[in-house]
């Protein structure tokens with residue numbers, strides 16, 4: 007029959023037509039003639055170095071021949087489905103952040119007269135950057151904040167740009183792990199190879215941009231996926247290539263490998279033959295070489311062998327860490343040696359204290375002389391667990407707030423996990439409140455300031471960071487006081503980290519007795535409201551100078567909340583005030599703090615204020631409703647029930663003292679199960 011034959015003939019011809027115009031190439035490393043270099047770019051060991059770390063330079067590297075971006079049929083002029091895969095590397099010059107970034111560029115020409123460095127990336131300048139007839143398409147990998155003083159808010163983004171550098175869409179660099187919706191953030195300027203894929207579907211007009219560290223396969227879900235009309239933008243022939251620039255901040259920018267297909271899927275790159283990036287961190291092979299060297303030398307001189315034996319033993323102890331490739335991607339990773347030296351070998355004299363998660367040592371980093379606190383946690387993570395754990399810590403390491411004890415980094419060694427925090431000189435709030443050193447009693451003004459600070463820190467965790475971070479273990483011993491007597495919240499996110507541990511049902515810490523919201527005790531599910539509950543207990547502790555659990559002469563051990571609520575009902579709320587304050591406090595503020603504490607500890611999670619509302623009350627922006635609004639019966643019943651519930655763990659006690667009961671009793675979810 008004739009029709010099938012003619013159809014297949016047309017198909018064949020179509021294929022022939024599109025084939026003849028499609029361009030496909032693969033460079034697993036480059037040689038001199040592969041690309042047309044311009045500006046300060048240069049070929050280094052099979053890699054294209056677009057810029058060195060000199061200030062205010064740019065470099066470009068383009069495929070030397072034009073690319074045909076349309077496939078013509080008799081009836082239509084169709085833009086082709088092009089795709090590219092490449093590996094780049096950005097290494098900042100110093101320890102500070104570098105700049106400015108790399109752009110994959112499709113342009114009508116390889117010449118960009120008058121182009122400037124900095125955020126113009128060697129493509130445009132101030133007089134033509136707004137020109138609608140630039141006909142530029144760029145995917146930008148941006149490492150510097152701010153374009154024109156403002157728009158880009160974060161300096162670690164992937165952006166899609168048409169004609170100018172104002173991205174029509176941008177996303178912080180991240181990738182989706184296969185099969186999950188969770189985004190993994192990572193740093194572009196890590197000094198490690200990073201893969202990018204740009205796929206454009208000509209028929210549907212959808213552009214996909216995907217990035218991932220070189221250790222990962224191509225994520226099935228792209229970071230950016232959006233419709234984009236390139237039909238009007240692209241000319242018949244366009245040039246494709248890369249451009250990068252430095253400004254006042256500098257990085258060296260490299261392209262290590264590149265494949266492209268003008269009509270179809272870009273060929274896979276062979277990552278095993280990537281050019282060696284010029285500035286890698288300790289790589290396994292260099293360690294091997296050191297090993298071999300040591301072996302050879304020791305064979306020569308016996309005496310040397312003995313000496314070397316000790317050296318090697320020493321180094322094994324300090325330096326040897328079995329780094330896996332993914333660990334090199336972690337900018338917050340510390341070396342064990344540094345931490346070992348910093349804490350004088352985790353000597354007891356450097357011990358600052360022991361918390362629920364582990365011992366804390368004071369340290370002085372040998373490289374910078376900075377004071378840090380190093381928390382040593384025993385962990386029994388599998389390798390896989392460690393990797394997720396590390397990703398989580400990397401993400402927590404980016405949290406920055408003046409009222410948080412910032413996490414500077416981490417280190418893993420055998421079964422120990424070490425977390426490095428800012429060192430906070432004045433110790434924890436609970437010791438200042440309950441065991442004041444001679445003469446150092448916190449004034450009301452200081453206490454109020456600390457409470458406001460902690461509210462601000464929690465507000466940041468709950469609402470102001472890119473993802474909601476639930477603290478889960480707010481308590482006075484987790485509040486540290488800095489040199490200016492500001493409160494800083496520590497240990498945030500740790501409880502969540504513990505979820506990644508294997509055997510989490512036995513090590514899972516859900517909080518501290520006296521701070522656990524009723525719904526948390528029942529379901530084991532932490533939320534921002536359960537954090538608010540714990541913050542409420544903190545408010546009451548600071549105002550009353552008493553721990554979260556008090557001993558009542560008649561009732562034995564009860565929750566501080568229950569005790570204060572009963573005083574409030576009897577109209578004697580000020581009886582709860584810390585006697586150490588004498589009359590040195592503002593009555594209105596004190597009443598507000600105690601009342602707010604009771605509100606935060608409402609047994610019904612939804613009735614509690616949010617951290618934002620709490621901050622408004624503390625700043626005097628809003629007036630707190632009267633405590634008669636608490637619904638006294640429901641409230642008291644629930645608190646009394648909590649107290650009884652807690653009694654199961656603490657045991658009844660007949661001590662008559664109302665002061666400073668221990669609140670640092672932790673329990674695991676399994677013990678909660680047992681308690682019900």
Ligand SMILES: *[C@@H]1O[C@H](CO)[C@@H](O)[C@H](O)[C@H]1NC(C)=O
Nearest residue numbers: 032033034036037038039040
């Ligand atoms: C450059 O690379 C091409 C393939 O990419 C190869 O055919 C050619 O021989 C190389 N030239 C040199 C001088 O290495």
Ligand SMILES: *[C@@H]1O[C@H](CO)[C@@H](O)[C@H](O)[C@H]1NC(C)=O
Nearest residue numbers: 027074076077078079083242
């Ligand atoms: C496709 O058609 C356009 C005009 O519609 C023409 O300019 C162009 O040269 C054609 N391209 C090819 C490869 O035939």
Ligand SMILES: *[C@@H]1O[C@H](CO)[C@@H](O)[C@H](O)[C@H]1NC(C)=O
Nearest residue numbers: 020024077079082083084209
């Ligand atoms: C060209 O585009 C038209 C619609 O715009 C579509 O129907 C046709 O199949 C396309 N042809 C090719 C060869 O992609």
Ligand SMILES: *[C@@H]1O[C@H](CO)[C@@H](O)[C@H](O)[C@H]1NC(C)=O
Nearest residue numbers: 118119120121131132133134
């Ligand atoms: C900007 O570039 C255009 C050409 O693209 C050039 O004519 C112009 O002189 C340049 N302007 C400056 C200020 O360098």
Ligand SMILES: *[C@@H]1O[C@H](CO)[C@@H](O)[C@H](O)[C@H]1NC(C)=O
Nearest residue numbers: 133134135136137138139140
């Ligand atoms: C935009 O660029 C085109 C070609 O580069 C030039 O002819 C035109 O004058 C420019 N327009 C403006 C407003 O600068």
Ligand SMILES: *[C@@H]1O[C@H](CO)[C@@H](O)[C@H](O)[C@H]1NC(C)=O
Nearest residue numbers: 205206207214226227228231
């Ligand atoms: C772009 O991403 C979407 C969503 O994952 C996918 O369905 C589509 O096939 C992708 N298109 C291309 C050209 O890769």
